[in-house]
Amino acid sequence: MRLSYTRLCPWIPLLVTLVCTDAWAADAWWTPLWRYRRQVTIDSAEPTGLPGDDIVHLAMDTGGLCRRDGSDIRVVTGRGRQVACKVLMMGPGDRASIAFARRGGTKKYYVYFGNPKAPPRREELEIRRGVLLETRLYKKGGGLTLKEARRTIAAAGEPVGRSFRDRIFLGYNPFGPQTRITNTFTAYLVCPKDGVYTFCSSSDGPSFLLVGDTLVVDNAGWHGPQRDISQRGMIKLKTGLHKLTFYHVNRGRGGVVAVAAWRPPGQMRVRVIPPGAYAMVHVGNGGMIEQYGKSLNIDFVASHEGETFMANRYLQRYRFRALADGVGARKLAWKWDFGDGLTSTDADVQHVYLTDGVYKVTLRTRGPWDELTRTNRISVSRPWDRVTHRRLNSIDSHAHIVAAYDFAKLTVGAAEAFDLLKRAGQTKAMLDAGIAFLKRPTLSGRTVQAIVPACAEALLRDAQTQGAITVLLRGADKSDDPATSAQLMVRAAGLVLAETRDADRAMELYKEVVQRYGRKPKAAKPVRETRIGLGDVWRFRGDYDKAAKAYASAGVGPEAAEKNHPILRGDYAMHVEAYIRSRRYDWARQYLDRWERTFPTDKLVGYSTLLRVRLSMLQKRDAAAACEAEALVRVNPASNYGAQLLVEAAQAYRRDHKPDQAAAALKRVVAQYPESPLAGQAKEMLKK
Numbered sequence: 001m002r003l004s005y006t007r008l009c010p011w012i013p014l015l016v017t018l019v020c021t022d023a024w025a026a027d028a029w030w031t032p033l034w035r036y037r038r039q040v041t042i043d044s045a046e047p048t049g050l051p052g053d054d055i056v057h058l059a060m061d062t063g064g065l066c067r068r069d070g071s072d073i074r075v076v077t078g079r080g081r082q083v084a085c086k087v088l089m090m091g092p093g094d095r096a097s098i099a100f101a102r103r104g105g106t107k108k109y110y111v112y113f114g115n116p117k118a119p120p121r122r123e124e125l126e127i128r129r130g131v132l133l134e135t136r137l138y139k140k141g142g143g144l145t146l147k148e149a150r151r152t153i154a155a156a157g158e159p160v161g162r163s164f165r166d167r168i169f170l171g172y173n174p175f176g177p178q179t180r181i182t183n184t185f186t187a188y189l190v191c192p193k194d195g196v197y198t199f200c201s202s203s204d205g206p207s208f209l210l211v212g213d214t215l216v217v218d219n220a221g222w223h224g225p226q227r228d229i230s231q232r233g234m235i236k237l238k239t240g241l242h243k244l245t246f247y248h249v250n251r252g253r254g255g256v257v258a259v260a261a262w263r264p265p266g267q268m269r270v271r272v273i274p275p276g277a278y279a280m281v282h283v284g285n286g287g288m289i290e291q292y293g294k295s296l297n298i299d300f301v302a303s304h305e306g307e308t309f310m311a312n313r314y315l316q317r318y319r320f321r322a323l324a325d326g327v328g329a330r331k332l333a334w335k336w337d338f339g340d341g342l343t344s345t346d347a348d349v350q351h352v353y354l355t356d357g358v359y360k361v362t363l364r365t366r367g368p369w370d371e372l373t374r375t376n377r378i379s380v381s382r383p384w385d386r387v388t389h390r391r392l393n394s395i396d397s398h399a400h401i402v403a404a405y406d407f408a409k410l411t412v413g414a415a416e417a418f419d420l421l422k423r424a425g426q427t428k429a430m431l432d433a434g435i436a437f438l439k440r441p442t443l444s445g446r447t448v449q450a451i452v453p454a455c456a457e458a459l460l461r462d463a464q465t466q467g468a469i470t471v472l473l474r475g476a477d478k479s480d481d482p483a484t485s486a487q488l489m490v491r492a493a494g495l496v497l498a499e500t501r502d503a504d505r506a507m508e509l510y511k512e513v514v515q516r517y518g519r520k521p522k523a524a525k526p527v528r529e530t531r532i533g534l535g536d537v538w539r540f541r542g543d544y545d546k547a548a549k550a551y552a553s554a555g556v557g558p559e560a561a562e563k564n565h566p567i568l569r570g571d572y573a574m575h576v577e578a579y580i581r582s583r584r585y586d587w588a589r590q591y592l593d594r595w596e597r598t599f600p601t602d603k604l605v606g607y608s609t610l611l612r613v614r615l616s617m618l619q620k621r622d623a624a625a626a627c628e629a630e631a632l633v634r635v636n637p638a639s640n641y642g643a644q645l646l647v648e649a650a651q652a653y654r655r656d657h658k659p660d661q662a663a664a665a666l667k668r669v670v671a672q673y674p675e676s677p678l679a680g681q682a683k684e685m686l687k688k
Contacts, residue, residue: 030076032292035114036065039287040075042107048280050190050241052128053084053101057164058111058284061302061376064094065289066113074121075100078108086125088132089162092379093358097163101125102282111286128241130281131187134162135173138180143206143249144220152249153182166275168246168260174384183258185246188279191237195265200232204257207248211235225257229270241279288323289374296326296367298374304383305350306393311419315352315398316380320361322347328368337362339378341411352401353380354413354420399424407436414443415450422454431458438474445481452488456495465499486517486526493533497540501627507537528554532600539603542634548604557598569599576611580618588615606632606641613648617655626652626661633668643673647682 030037042056066072070087073096077083085100098111136159141152161175168185172178189211191197201209201217202225209217216233219226248258262277263270288299301321307314322334336344338351339359353359362375402417403426410417414437421430434455437443443451452475459468472492476485493509496502513530517523535550560568572595579588592612595602602608609632616625629649633642646669653662669682 027078028080029292030074030080030082030110030112033115034072034074034112034118035292036063037110037112037290037292039290040109040111040284041287042102042109042282042284044107045280045282047102047105048129050128050279052126052241054280054282055125055127055129056100056102056109056282056284057088057130058098058100058286059163060096060098060111060286061289062094062096062113063289063299063374063376066096067116067118070096070098070113071120072113072115072118073098074112074118076110076112077103077106078110082122083109084123084125085121086127088164089159092381093377094375095379098284099125099127099164099281100284109284127186128188128243129279131165131167131185131278132162133165133174134184134186135160135175136182137177138182138249138251141249143222146208146210146215146218146220146247149206149208149220149247149249153184153247156182164281167273167278168244168258169272170248170256170258172384173256176381176384178256179250179252181250181256183246183248183250183256185244185248185258185260187244187246187260189242189244189273189277190279191239191242191264193265194238196234196236197265198232198234198263198270200229200261200263200270201246202226202231202257202259202261203248203250204252204255205248205250207246207258209233209260210245210247211237212243222252225259229261232270288325290325294326296324296328296372298332298363298365298372299323300361300363300374300376302361302376302378304386306391306397307382308393308395308398310395310416310423313416314382315354315416315420316356316382317350317352317393317398317401318378318380320344320349320351320363322363322365324365332365332367335364337364340413341409342405343409350401352398354402354410354416356381357412395420396424399426399429403429405433407433408439410436415447418451418454427458431455434471438471438478440478442480443475443478445479445484448475448479448481448484448488451475453491456491460495465495469495469500481522482517482520483522483526486513486520486523486530489513490526490529490533493530494536497533497536498624498627501540503537503540506533510534510537528557529597532597535600535603539635540631542631544604544635547635548601551600551603554600559594559598565599569595569602572598573607573611576608576615580611580615583618585615585619604632604636604639606636606639606645610641610645610648613645613652617648617652622652622656625649626656626658626665630665633672637672643669643676643678643682646672647678647685650682650685 038060040058047054068090070090073087075083075085083101083103085098087096087098089097136156139156141155143149143152160177168187173181199209199216201207201219203219204225206221207219208215214235216235217231219231246260250256259272261270261272288297290297300323303319305317305319307316320336324332334345334347336349339361358377358379360375361378362373364371364373399420402420418430418433421433434451437451452471455471456468459471469492472488476488479485489509490513493506497506510530510533518527531550531554535547538547538550572591575591576588579591592608596608609628613625613629626649629645632639633645646665650662650665653665663686666682666686670679673679
């Protein structure tokens, strides 16, 4: 029978209404009392058909919009039917780990939150799938028996973590603390056939494996992990779903080890129970946060992209992507605040966090009618589940991102940023960072120590002596640590004397150190170096007695304590000579500095000065070499090395294109040291 168009027409509006209403109902807001929601889709796996509810696990960011304990979280199907759910864990940051019941083949759900007056949940979820791990901090107790281990776990602190794992296998704690913890695995095993099953365990500390209520493996007592299958037991099981519980207590100093293995009927080998042997847990994929009544919603995704290792710490790299849905979503301009003082206007941006911690990340934009904001607290630390991957990024890859930072705004990790750029060879960015940090009102002594000396060295390599002095003095003013401030002032005074030859200014700085920090016990080391510096000024001025008195007041350094002084001097000299021969000039200079700090009066003798002059000439620092030689001869003309130092000074003057000064130095050799074999050499040099 054919229906005519006229007879069908009256039904078309009704059909359209029914279709539209049904579509709207599938996505309608469950109730306005809950202000926020996320759509959740699950994988395409079919229902397991096992007893009890199939379980979906979802990890999502809440934006801090729900209760701190997650008690206002509800899960609803696309058609508005509430399902049983359980909050496994809140945190770190604004992260929530949720499990909920899957209804038949339904693949789309909504997680609702943001109702401060939400009543208790009508139904608490019973989980009979997967491997659920709960970790707590160990407080007290033993593990000689199952009963005692249960009491120990019950007396433990609040959970530091609760989530699904793929199997009972730990070589580390995925939730952070690596010692003094308790672990409880609640797992649901699917036995493939009837028969006798052998179970084994290995653990550092006591562990107990139960199937149902039956203790199968008793691995009690305080011990290290087993390397064999000595801890085992057998039980006869039917085909199907079985509850397996694994208790573990760790109070030692080593790592965390907890392993459950089995040998099903008909198999010859014992192996770790594989992930596929446990009842499947579906994975939920969360969409954007939506707000009730909003025609435009924004959100962002923060994903961990990698880490690099530097100076006994790991630096984490994240990717942040802005999301928008609704009216005007394609025309939005973004502004990020990463919680460490830094910002960005890119929709997709990489960011390196320089220290671990919880950071409040905020995304803002201007919509058609108002400003929109989304915030999440992101916990930045080593992702322990990736430790075994051993995939570290290069330092350069992280330094490339950090080099573009606005260092004036960076609120945390100043020392780490500077160190990263230094190690990556990003000298310009390193100096930019150092100068920006030094504009702050105060800095910790640790930060100043990490930044200022390296900045000064970089400026000196670039022949910016005055800049290096300025940086050192500015760092001394900014530091909140007296010892650090005194040390930097001493270094600045030394540069003033050595590089600018301004003895009066150097003297002022040294005296200022004594006045400010002379009575502070923490500044004892730089105050000793100040006395040596005062001796250097008198040495430069040619006053032997005052220089010797200042050096004597400093005394010998701690390296000379309970050591034979002549032997130690000889050791220093041999090291410097060897390093000069092998062209390891930086090491030679370091040993010279150690030598003269340990025995400051040797600066008046001459041999350490002669080696320093030769080293400076090898490094093409001829002006400094000539000045050093002249200073020693001026303060101690009776030195056994006087003639040699003047010849070296003449050679330095000639290389520095100062023939008059070279000739004057050679004439002094002839006049002051006529009995020296070098007097004849000086006469010959004067003829050239």
